[in-house]
Amino acid sequence: MSDPLLEVRGLRTWFETPKGTVKAVDGVDLTLERGEILGLVGESGSGKSITGFSLLGLVDPPGRVVEGDIRFLGEDLRSASPRRLRDLRGNRIAMIFQDPMMTLNPVLRIGTQMIETVRAHAKVSKAEARAKARDALCQVGIPHPDERIDAYPHEFSGGMRQRVAIAIALLHKPDLIIADEPTTALDVTIQSQILSEVQTLTREMGMGLIWISHDLGVVGQLANKVAVMYAGRIVERGTVDEVLDTPRHPYTRGLIDSLPMENDRGQPLRQIPGNAPPPLGRPEGCPFRPRCARATEACLSEPAETEAQGRGWRCFHPLEEEAMA
Amino acid sequence: MTGTAPMIEVAGVTKHFRRKTDLAERLAMRVGLAEEPPTVHALDDVSLQIAEGEVVGLVGESGCGKSTLGRVVAGMLPVTSGQVARDGKDIAKLKGAEARAMRLATQIIFQDPMSSLNPRKKVVDIIGEAPRLHGLVKRSEVRAEVERLMGLVGLDPAMANRYPHQFSGGQRQRIGIARALAVNPDFLICDESIAALDVSIQAQVINLLVRLREELSLTLLFISHDLSVVRYISDRVVIMYLGRVVETAPTDRIFDAARHPYTQALLEEIPRIDRRGHRFSSVKGEIPSPVNPPQGCHFHPRCPFAMDRCRTERPALTQASPGHSVACHLDGGTGRPLSEAGVTTGDIPAID
Numbered sequence: 001m002s003d004p005l006l007e008v009r010g011l012r013t014w015f016e017t018p019k020g021t022v023k024a025v026d027g028v029d030l031t032l033e034r035g036e037i038l039g040l041v042g043e044s045g046s047g048k049s050i051t052g053f054s055l056l057g058l059v060d061p062p063g064r065v066v067e068g069d070i071r072f073l074g075e076d077l078r079s080a081s082p083r084r085l086r087d088l089r090g091n092r093i094a095m096i097f098q099d100p101m102m103t104l105n106p107v108l109r110i111g112t113q114m115i116e117t118v119r120a121h122a123k124v125s126k127a128e129a130r131a132k133a134r135d136a137l138c139q140v141g142i143p144h145p146d147e148r149i150d151a152y153p154h155e156f157s158g159g160m161r162q163r164v165a166i167a168i169a170l171l172h173k174p175d176l177i178i179a180d181e182p183t184t185a186l187d188v189t190i191q192s193q194i195l196s197e198v199q200t201l202t203r204e205m206g207m208g209l210i211w212i213s214h215d216l217g218v219v220g221q222l223a224n225k226v227a228v229m230y231a232g233r234i235v236e237r238g239t240v241d242e243v244l245d246t247p248r249h250p251y252t253r254g255l256i257d258s259l260p261m262e263n264d265r266g267q268p269l270r271q272i273p274g275n276a277p278p279p280l281g282r283p284e285g286c287p288f289r290p291r292c293a294r295a296t297e298a299c300l301s302e303p304a305e306t307e308a309q310g311r312g313w314r315c316f317h318p319l320e321e322e323a324m325a
Numbered sequence: 326m327t328g329t330a331p332m333i334e335v336a337g338v339t340k341h342f343r344r345k346t347d348l349a350e351r352l353a354m355r356v357g358l359a360e361e362p363p364t365v366h367a368l369d370d371v372s373l374q375i376a377e378g379e380v381v382g383l384v385g386e387s388g389c390g391k392s393t394l395g396r397v398v399a400g401m402l403p404v405t406s407g408q409v410a411r412d413g414k415d416i417a418k419l420k421g422a423e424a425r426a427m428r429l430a431t432q433i434i435f436q437d438p439m440s441s442l443n444p445r446k447k448v449v450d451i452i453g454e455a456p457r458l459h460g461l462v463k464r465s466e467v468r469a470e471v472e473r474l475m476g477l478v479g480l481d482p483a484m485a486n487r488y489p490h491q492f493s494g495g496q497r498q499r500i501g502i503a504r505a506l507a508v509n510p511d512f513l514i515c516d517e518s519i520a521a522l523d524v525s526i527q528a529q530v531i532n533l534l535v536r537l538r539e540e541l542s543l544t545l546l547f548i549s550h551d552l553s554v555v556r557y558i559s560d561r562v563v564i565m566y567l568g569r570v571v572e573t574a575p576t577d578r579i580f581d582a583a584r585h586p587y588t589q590a591l592l593e594e595i596p597r598i599d600r601r602g603h604r605f606s607s608v609k610g611e612i613p614s615p616v617n618p619p620q621g622c623h624f625h626p627r628c629p630f631a632m633d634r635c636r637t638e639r640p641a642l643t644q645a646s647p648g649h650s651v652a653c654h655l656d657g658g659t660g661r662p663l664s665e666a667g668v669t670t671g672d673i674p675a676i677d
């Protein structure tokens with residue numbers, strides 16, 4: 001049996017702060033095969049981005065991966081040298097950040113940055129690199145790429161900047177892309193076009209994709225598998241059909257119920273009460289307890305994962321396995 | 326107030342941006358070595374009315390000019406031509422106290438609550454600053470006023486002395502809303518104000534906006550790329566494409582009976598959780614740009630129904646039924662019924 005593209009076991013990434021230890025990621029397991037798309041959803045602060053950063057060795061102090069195993073095609077990334085990680089990030093694994101300015105340099109023209117990327121990968125002339133960069137802009141729906149390639153990032157709208165960052169990631173033709181809420185600000189036709197590009201790359205080139213998003217609609221249409229994060233843990237996972245059609249965790253169910261599409265106009269949206277707990281003030285036991293209508297005394301201790309064949313949840317009182325209305 | 330005039334009337338507004346040039350470029354241009362930098366046609370003869378008490382959803386592709394229109398309507402950005410009237414008066418001609426009153430009465434709430442809040446200020450100062458500065462409340466009453474506003478948006482007034490980073494994203498957006506409400510506006514422009522929030526928090530903030538709108542009789546311009554949110558919140562929807570309004574109708578009509586091919590393609594691509602393994606479609610070829618918009622109908626390079634006429638003649642915004650206007654040459658200038666074979670962006674052919 002060949003190694004999975006990515007295998008993560010028991011990942012814990014903690015930040016030592018003066019006020020205490022922030023357990024941003026606290027025991028996360030993930031498996032991704034070639035050609036698979038995993039949707040990682042959850043509240044902000046639940047640890048999605050830090051999970052992504054941890055995989056790439058991009059966690060800055062005071063943060064540190066304190067425990068766990070990260071394997072990329074069998075290679076142990078936790079003990080890989082910084083140089084090896086940099087090499088992988090440049091060639092095999094790409095990250096599209098939530099904030100496109102983490103990819104873009106504000107004082108360089110878009111074209112300059114893209115040409116550099118192309119030439120870092122292939123020995124091509126400047127003119128060839130420019131043509132490739134131009135095509136990549138076209139691919140993500142930047143109009144009139146011949147003119148806009150010479151613009152600076154601030155001359156683009158937020159959505160256009162994000163598309164440029166995506167174009168740069170695609171230029172690497174990586175084996176694995178970790179995309180952190182990349183299309184949140186885009187309208188549906190452009191989003192659809194970008195999703196079409198990444199779908200093609202996963203289907204035809206066997207690229208693996210972790211799509212971090214809070215848009216359940218997109219995840220439902222795009223992904224094969226879903227993992228729902230809450231307070232540093234994956235609280236529910238399974239295939240898209242399993243998780244979205246028969247959610248077992250009350251938080252997943254609450255997320256689905258609060259979608260505007262699932263509500264009648266003129267009625268208040270069904271909302272999950274309260275906020276996600278602050279990282280240093282997580283309640284004892286199940287972290288969802290203060291917001292959960294099903295909570296009982298049992299929930300004062302921490303629920304372990306109930307798991308069978310890749311389908312799992314962490315809850316003492318899971319919802320019945322009945323199809324949603 | 327004239328009574329009959331709409332609260333906001335945007336009449337034939339055009340807004341151009343020029344890319345800034347550096348010294349080397351300007352020298353090169355002077356000696357004829359470089360061309361003038363391109364002009365961005367962000368808004369191209371846009372007309373729009375917003376009635377008092379209405380919630381208008383403004384939808385369109387990234388870069389089509391939504392934020393520009395929002396800032397023009399708020400008087401934050403001068404127009405290139407055309408005019409914006411507030412309660413029947415051209416806002417460009419307002420002076421002194423009247424101009425100030427107009428600015429206060431219109432408030433924008435932005436997408437990113439963190440970058441629009443000063444991290445070094447306490448919440449009490451962030452929310453209380455404008456009313457104090459403009460003399461809307463006595464210095465001694467600022468604190469009580471801030472506490473009232475915090476309660477109004479569902480924040481615990483006991484947290485007034487904290488800094489923005491000590492709040493969650495949804496709470497920060499509530500701070501942004503409280504700050505906007507502090508100067509008693511009657512018109513709020515929400516520019517992607519909930520896009521950065523989590524689904525569960527989005528629902529809370531949408532519910533808050535709907536409640537505030539009723540309690541304070543607010544008028545809202547709700548800019549969003551999320552059609553499902555716009556459908557839920559708006560009375561009327563305006564669809565923009567490349568600097569122009571292409572369709573406007575009451576919300577139900579947009580979703581049940583859209584007539585512009587672009588609107589129809591948008592509806593087809595709304596993410597829905599009951600649709601799985603969707604094959605996303607891609608737009609082949611180049612998307613036209615606001616730097617060099619196509620002749621005629623701006624949508625023609627992507628439109629599966631484009632005719633010769635569409636390539637040369639701009640379709641005027643034409644009434645298809647009361648309250649429903651469309652800019653498309655089909656069917657006598659009113660577009661096509663949604664019931665006919667669906668459009669998807671995949672049908673949109675390549676151009677070269």
Ligand SMILES: Nc1ncnc2c1ncn2[C@@H]1O[C@H](COP(=O)(O)OP(=O)(O)OP(=O)(O)O)[C@@H](O)[C@H]1O
Nearest residue numbers: 155156157158159342367387388389390391392393
């Ligand atoms: N200061 C500026 N200088 C040059 N061009 C600009 C400037 N501000 C905006 N533009 C251009 O004007 C057009 C419209 O921009 P605008 O910000 O209104 O788009 P938008 O519809 O709000 O997009 P998004 O959904 O991505 O926020 C874009 O092509 C943008 O690049």
Ligand SMILES: Nc1ncnc2c1ncn2[C@@H]1O[C@H](COP(=O)(O)OP(=O)(O)O)[C@@H](O)[C@H]1O
Nearest residue numbers: 015022024043044045046047048049050051279
């Ligand atoms: N530099 C840091 N120092 C301390 N805590 C941090 C730091 N960066 C992130 N965190 C915390 O880690 C948790 C997870 O963050 P993140 O992965 O960014 O969440 P998500 O992407 O799900 O919104 C949050 O509680 C956040 O406050």
Ligand code: SF4
Nearest residue numbers: 286289292299315316
């Ligand atoms: S374990 Fe208890 S509190 Fe946690 S989600 Fe399940 S029922 Fe709710």
Ligand code: SF4
Nearest residue numbers: 622625628635653654
């Ligand atoms: S005017 Fe022509 S090109 Fe434009 S939307 Fe209508 S049919 Fe299509």
Ligand SMILES: [Mg+2]
Nearest residue numbers: 048049098180
């Ligand atoms: Mg994040």
Ligand SMILES: [Mg+2]
Nearest residue numbers: 157391392393
């Ligand atoms: Mg905008």
